[in-house]
Amino acid sequence: MTPDVLFSLSGKTALVTGGATGVGRMAAEGLVAAGATVLIASRKEDACRAAADELNDAGYSGRAEGFGGDVATEEGIEKLAADVGERTDRLDILMNNAGTSWGTPLGEFPYFAWDKVMRLNVTGLFQLTQQLFQLLERAASDSDPARVVNVGSVMGEIPHGDRAYSYAASKAAVHHLTKILAKELAGKRITVNALAPGPFISKMTAFATADEEVRSRVGAQVPLGRVGRPEDIAAAVQYLCGPGGAYVTGAILPISGGINVETGPDLFQEAYA
Numbered sequence: 001m002t003p004d005v006l007f008s009l010s011g012k013t014a015l016v017t018g019g020a021t022g023v024g025r026m027a028a029e030g031l032v033a034a035g036a037t038v039l040i041a042s043r044k045e046d047a048c049r050a051a052a053d054e055l056n057d058a059g060y061s062g063r064a065e066g067f068g069g070d071v072a073t074e075e076g077i078e079k080l081a082a083d084v085g086e087r088t089d090r091l092d093i094l095m096n097n098a099g100t101s102w103g104t105p106l107g108e109f110p111y112f113a114w115d116k117v118m119r120l121n122v123t124g125l126f127q128l129t130q131q132l133f134q135l136l137e138r139a140a141s142d143s144d145p146a147r148v149v150n151v152g153s154v155m156g157e158i159p160h161g162d163r164a165y166s167y168a169a170s171k172a173a174v175h176h177l178t179k180i181l182a183k184e185l186a187g188k189r190i191t192v193n194a195l196a197p198g199p200f201i202s203k204m205t206a207f208a209t210a211d212e213e214v215r216s217r218v219g220a221q222v223p224l225g226r227v228g229r230p231e232d233i234a235a236a237v238q239y240l241c242g243p244g245g246a247y248v249t250g251a252i253l254p255i256s257g258g259i260n261v262e263t264g265p266d267l268f269q270e271a272y273a
Contacts, residue, residue: 006244010035010061013088013139014241017071017080017128018098020047022202023151023195023233027095029055030234032062034242039087041069041080042098071098071124072116081131091135093241096125097151101167101204114166121170125150126177140189145249147241148185150178150194154256157196171196175252182250191249193240198256200228223258 014031018024019040031038032055040048048066055064067083070076084091099121102113129148140146155164156171175194182192199218201209209215209227219226232255239245240253254260 007238007242012036012092014093015039016095020051024097026230026233027237035061040066072120090139092139103163117166145189148192152194
């Protein structure tokens with residue numbers, strides 16, 4: 001089979017939460033480039049509309065539509081699901097990307113910050129998936145399942161809090177929830193997978209990636225020697241959502257340059273010195 005068949009998303013409709021910036025923006029571009037109609041939603045409606053306009057002006061075969069949507073509250077989730085239902089009668093792809101983080105030293109981490117991160121990163125992800133289940137089910141078939149792609153993190157795989165304790169714990173929960181839903185929804189012909197990115201340039205990681213010199217130092221700590229690029233996310237999403245990924249479910253796809261297999265220093269390195 002040719003690449004244009006294996007990765008084509010022509011005729012598909014996708015929703016990307018938090019799709020105006022960062023990893024969500026990278027994913028949205030990958031989906032539009034593959035021919036999908038992509039609904040981009042976040043709390044910042046203007047940013048979503050601007051991102052959609054940029055993608056529509058890029059000459060891709062798909063198109064984008066931006067609008068407001070809040071996954072951090074029950075009311076916001078219900079409204080977002082209703083808005084999606086007004087725009088389409090079926091949803092081929094749901095990318096749960098909206099998320100937040102909080103970094104504070106141990107001993108000073110505030111209670112409300114833990115709750116805020118968990119409410120958006122875990123509760124919002126689950127409840128939105130639940131609200132959109134019927135639209136996903138309408139798009140699903142034996143030969144071409146509907147797709148759910150959750151955005152986890154390499155910090156959900158390795159015991160590395162880096163002061164972002166609630167973020168790391170929330171992403172570990174996303175990974176486990178992904179596997180649970182993959183098991184439960186396989187019979188409905190809906191695949192559920194997750195990305196586990198390492199460092200990428202985004203607002204969330206601006207403290208480590210905005211400055212080129214700092215970004216270079218951070219990238220040097222990654223086994224493959226760099227931070228992630230937009231095409232790393234775009235290609236992964238095209239694979240999981242396209243015909244080539246139709247037989248994959250319950251996978252946590254590491255896009256972290258090898259951080260996911262780091263185990264610290266060699267155990268016996270001093271013996272060989």
